[in-house]
Amino acid sequence: MSKRRIVVPIAVAALVVSAVAAISPTSTAAPPTTKPVVVQLAAGDSALLRLAVPNRAMIDTLVAQGADLTSARADGSGYLVDGVFTGAELAALQAQGAQVTQVIERPGDGQSRYQASVAAEQARIAAGLRPKVAGANIPDTAAANTDTLHFLQAYWWTSGGQTFVGTQVATTATDDPNAEITVSWRTADGTTGSYQLQRFVDDNEYQYHFANPQPVPAQPVQLTATSSLGGTANATPSKWPGVSPPPTPTGYQKDFISAYMNPEDVKARIKRLAKQYPNLVDVINLPNQTQGYRRTATAYLGDPATAAVIVESVKFGDQGMNGVQVKSVDPGAANKPMKASYKDRVLTVSLATDAGGAIVSTTDDVAAFIAAKYPQTFHAYVRNGQSGKVMAVSGPTRMTDGLMASAGVPRKPWTVQALRIGVHRDGSRIGVLAYSQEHAREWATPLVTLEFAERLLANYATDPETHQMLEDVDVFVIPTVNVDGANYSFNDYNFQRKNMDDYCTGANRDPANRNRWGVDVNRNYDVGSFFDGYVGGSANCLGETASGTAELSEPESRNVIWLAQQHPNIKFAMNVHSYGGYFMWPPGAYKADGRITLPRPSIDESAQFLAAARQIVSAIAGERGTVTWPAQTGPVCDVLYSAAGNSADELYYEDGIFAWDFEVGNDLWNAQTQQWDGVGFQPAYPEAHGEAMEYASGLVQLVRVAQQYAAANS
Ligand SMILES: [Zn+2]
Numbered sequence: 001m002s003k004r005r006i007v008v009p010i011a012v013a014a015l016v017v018s019a020v021a022a023i024s025p026t027s028t029a030a031p032p033t034t035k036p037v038v039v040q041l042a043a044g045d046s047a048l049l050r051l052a053v054p055n056r057a058m059i060d061t062l063v064a065q066g067a068d069l070t071s072a073r074a075d076g077s078g079y080l081v082d083g084v085f086t087g088a089e090l091a092a093l094q095a096q097g098a099q100v101t102q103v104i105e106r107p108g109d110g111q112s113r114y115q116a117s118v119a120a121e122q123a124r125i126a127a128g129l130r131p132k133v134a135g136a137n138i139p140d141t142a143a144a145n146t147d148t149l150h151f152l153q154a155y156w157w158t159s160g161g162q163t164f165v166g167t168q169v170a171t172t173a174t175d176d177p178n179a180e181i182t183v184s185w186r187t188a189d190g191t192t193g194s195y196q197l198q199r200f201v202d203d204n205e206y207q208y209h210f211a212n213p214q215p216v217p218a219q220p221v222q223l224t225a226t227s228s229l230g231g232t233a234n235a236t237p238s239k240w241p242g243v244s245p246p247p248t249p250t251g252y253q254k255d256f257i258s259a260y261m262n263p264e265d266v267k268a269r270i271k272r273l274a275k276q277y278p279n280l281v282d283v284i285n286l287p288n289q290t291q292g293y294r295r296t297a298t299a300y301l302g303d304p305a306t307a308a309v310i311v312e313s314v315k316f317g318d319q320g321m322n323g324v325q326v327k328s329v330d331p332g333a334a335n336k337p338m339k340a341s342y343k344d345r346v347l348t349v350s351l352a353t354d355a356g357g358a359i360v361s362t363t364d365d366v367a368a369f370i371a372a373k374y375p376q377t378f379h380a381y382v383r384n385g386q387s388g389k390v391m392a393v394s395g396p397t398r399m400t401d402g403l404m405a406s407a408g409v410p411r412k413p414w415t416v417q418a419l420r421i422g423v424h425r426d427g428s429r430i431g432v433l434a435y436s437q438e439h440a441r442e443w444a445t446p447l448v449t450l451e452f453a454e455r456l457l458a459n460y461a462t463d464p465e466t467h468q469m470l471e472d473v474d475v476f477v478i479p480t481v482n483v484d485g486a487n488y489s490f491n492d493y494n495f496q497r498k499n500m501d502d503y504c505t506g507a508n509r510d511p512a513n514r515n516r517w518g519v520d521v522n523r524n525y526d527v528g529s530f531f532d533g534y535v536g537g538s539a540n541c542l543g544e545t546a547s548g549t550a551e552l553s554e555p556e557s558r559n560v561i562w563l564a565q566q567h568p569n570i571k572f573a574m575n576v577h578s579y580g581g582y583f584m585w586p587p588g589a590y591k592a593d594g595r596i597t598l599p600r601p602s603i604d605e606s607a608q609f610l611a612a613a614r615q616i617v618s619a620i621a622g623e624r625g626t627v628t629w630p631a632q633t634g635p636v637c638d639v640l641y642s643a644a645g646n647s648a649d650e651l652y653y654e655d656g657i658f659a660w661d662f663e664v665g666n667d668l669w670n671a672q673t674q675q676w677d678g679v680g681f682q683p684a685y686p687e688a689h690g691e692a693m694e695y696a697s698g699l700v701q702l703v704r705v706a707q708q709y710a711a712a713n714s
Pocket of ligand 1 (some may be wrong): 577
């Protein structure tokens, strides 16, 4: 799903004085502090930042401006917002009181981390080591009626040696924005402490009060919630997820991922797996080729700072249009009409003059003239804000598609591939689909699905349980759904989320927008879509959640649907995204004005979703102790945001598939600052590796869930 909260699910709690955990004197933990970080960021550069912002209005403004927000959570004195910001945007926000609390990623980080991971892999091979591939608060002065409180969630768990408590509490005073709820906890040895909850309102509907997981010195044995309106409730917290991780058999092989993998690397891995395990693998070429890592070529004719026309090739740059030159000339005589010639790969525009010999052609005149004279070869648009300006003599300037990848990265349309894994690949066995990298910048996600695939294949011969899994289950894996966007993310712009299809028109086709074009693949599906009126998509071709020109306008989304519909035995699916540490299922979208969600699953199905989720969360935790928060385990639209036209909803409502979403890359507890730190889309490789290992374990557990389901329903 990832990472753009169209609806920021946080209440108007900005006036709450402090909701940081008030740890009692008997506890050793220090109170959290939000420490500002000094950041040098040029106006035009971008970085993924975690900001502390003082109020909700700033978030609303950012959303309205189309900011690339990835998350927002209430925190103590205000809100913590993750997003990709330019230096100019940051300066404006800082002037309004925002502070940077964490620099998660800078533009060059991804590339250098990719290269570092590959170099480490090469060094290991050079050292003779076997490559791993073998194997608010205003006191309520109004008359306050006593409210009633209910614990919706009361859980504790331990991760990385630290114990946490996670709570959600609902008040019957749903319409009172000043109702304040405090939770106090007690451990077996009598240590106590307390923390404040935040009111959570989504789309103007009260949901509950909550807090991010709070550190506690030991297992809490008693929780008491107290409302400022007088209500109280008690709960005995239970252990989350409350299921033991599956044992790892002796000799079980894993860790087949040794560096970040770009689309070429993924393709090579698919090829090797098919060759190495011919009896267990089919490679499926998905039918809808992508546009390819390619763009039209553009150049400015005139002075781009004051008066320019964007000249754009009709064909892609790699189709002979890179290097074509454009220039404007003075005819050197009075009363000349505009003329243009295109020969020897040079477009020359001779500008019109008046009786005194002065140039009179405007940007609009020139753009219209080029477009009319060479409709098969060039498009031309006036730059934004430069209409009616008189053109100057300029050029020659070379047209370019601006793509930075080496020639080794193919510019052609790309065939997206899926792996089909199992002993009986004939539709007779229950099917499980794992697919990843709908969002280009989420580099850890193909590592998750490929590690999962290879664990099944490598252990088939030696581990009886894996052997039985591949007897019982037909596994489908699409490691990289959005290949073109991934190539752009690896080679051009780290933070690319969308694909490379540019549906902008006119001045929005200015190459200055090159990092903003594309369609959000996971907003392009046809259930609960933007086109149906659901929240969380956009018609703005430059928006981070651009939904495309129509439902399923994109080959990437059509490929996922094709695979599911061609194989009706698929009954379970996992859509792997990053980051944030979520585990979610439908409904994933609602309509505004009443928050009308897609239909809720039945009670039985909801129970199935949650029971399976607990098993899978426990398997993830078994790898390195990462616990996905109970508050981040549940229906998408409840725990994250409304995501109109996402693929999990499509698969569930249209095809009857139990369809989940992972957001891998859980926040990490920082014991020093007593804060949760975000990991980002492209963390230093060891973190991405850890995410791949733990979430691959989650996918293996999903296969067990499918086995259990098939056995129970046969
Ligand atoms: Zn995503």
